[in-house]
Amino acid sequence: RKEVEQDPGPFNVPEGATVAFNCTYSNSASQSFFWYRQDCRKEPKLLMSVYSSGNEDGRFTAQLNRASQYISLLIRDSKLSDSATYLCAVVNEKLTFGTGTRLTIIP
Amino acid sequence: GAVVSQHPSWVICKSGTSVKIECRSLDFQATTMFWYRQFPKQSLMLMATSNEGSKATYEQGVEKDKFLINHASLTLSTLTVTSAHPEDSSFYICSARSNNVAAYNEQFFGPGTRLTVL
Numbered sequence: 254r255k256e257v258e259q260d261p262g263p264f265n266v267p268e269g270a271t272v273a274f275n276c277t278y279s280n281s282a283s284q285s286f287f288w289y290r291q292d293c294r295k296e297p298k299l300l301m302s303v304y305s306s307g308n309e310d311g312r313f314t315a316q317l318n319r320a321s322q323y324i325s326l327l328i329r330d331s332k333l334s335d336s337a338t339y340l341c342a343v344v345n346e347k348l349t350f351g352t353g354t355r356l357t358i359i360p
Numbered sequence: 361g362a363v364v365s366q367h368p369s370w371v372i373c374k375s376g377t378s379v380k381i382e383c384r385s386l387d388f389q390a391t392t393m394f395w396y397r398q399f400p401k402q403s404l405m406l407m408a409t410s411n412e413g414s415k416a417t418y419e420q421g422v423e424k425d426k427f428l429i430n431h432a433s434l435t436l437s438t439l440t441v442t443s444a445h446p447e448d449s450s451f452y453i454c455s456a457r458s459n460n461v462a463a464y465n466e467q468f469f470g471p472g473t474r475l476t477v478l
Contacts, residue, residue, distance in 0.1 A: 287466075296453050296469040297404065340403065348394070348455075348467055352403040 254279050257343050259351030267359050270331050274354050276341030277323045285344040286317055288326045290337045291353065297340055300326075331358050362388045364456050366470035373444055374478055380440045381473045383454030389434040390456035394467065395427075398451040410437040434459070444477045451475075 289297035
């Protein structure tokens with residue numbers, strides 16, 4: 254089983270829609286959790302950290318469920334500029350990335 | 361915010377040559393840096409963990425004699441791809457973990473180096 258699993262998509266959603274991604278991790282001892290955004294041919298950029306209490310930043314909400322070992326990212330009122338690949342990442346001694354989910358927002 | 365630079369941003373070389381990529385933390389010290397590789401439409405795969413003043417730790421399946429890592433200072437790590445071949449063509453990305461305890465689990469990524477081996 255992969256350490257971090259993510260649906261690769263692609264997700265094609267209309268502008269203004271709400272989209273949700275999930276990511277599961279296998280190691281219950283994992284310590285920190287993140288969502289990154291990666292644009293084509295660029296490095297990943299930290300979008301937000303993920304906490305059990307939930308973390309909201311504008312249109313973005315991240316959640317951690319330790320019991321079920323998954324993290325989620327919700328994007329509300331999606332914009333064209335949200336089109337990118339979203340990578341979840343988990344720290345357990347080292348940072349391990351999921352495969353990424355490709356999101357395309359359609360006008 | 362913490363800035364990490366990489367040089368060069370892209371390189372094209374002939375098969376059999378060696379290529380050195382530099383990773384620098386510009387405004388913070390990093391005892392630990394990481395080297396990743398990303399093939400098209402795949403995720404970042406950790407190649408090795410670079411520790412200042414000691415030998416790098418390589419992930420399973422990564423040849424340490426082919427990918428030489430040197431972390432000579434708290435702000436610089438280098439990755440040398442020796443005798444590069446077309447299958448080494450990839451996007452190489454470094455990241456640095458700040459020595460700042462508050463930001464310890466956060467890694468700051470460089471802009472990446474696109475290597476093409478002809």
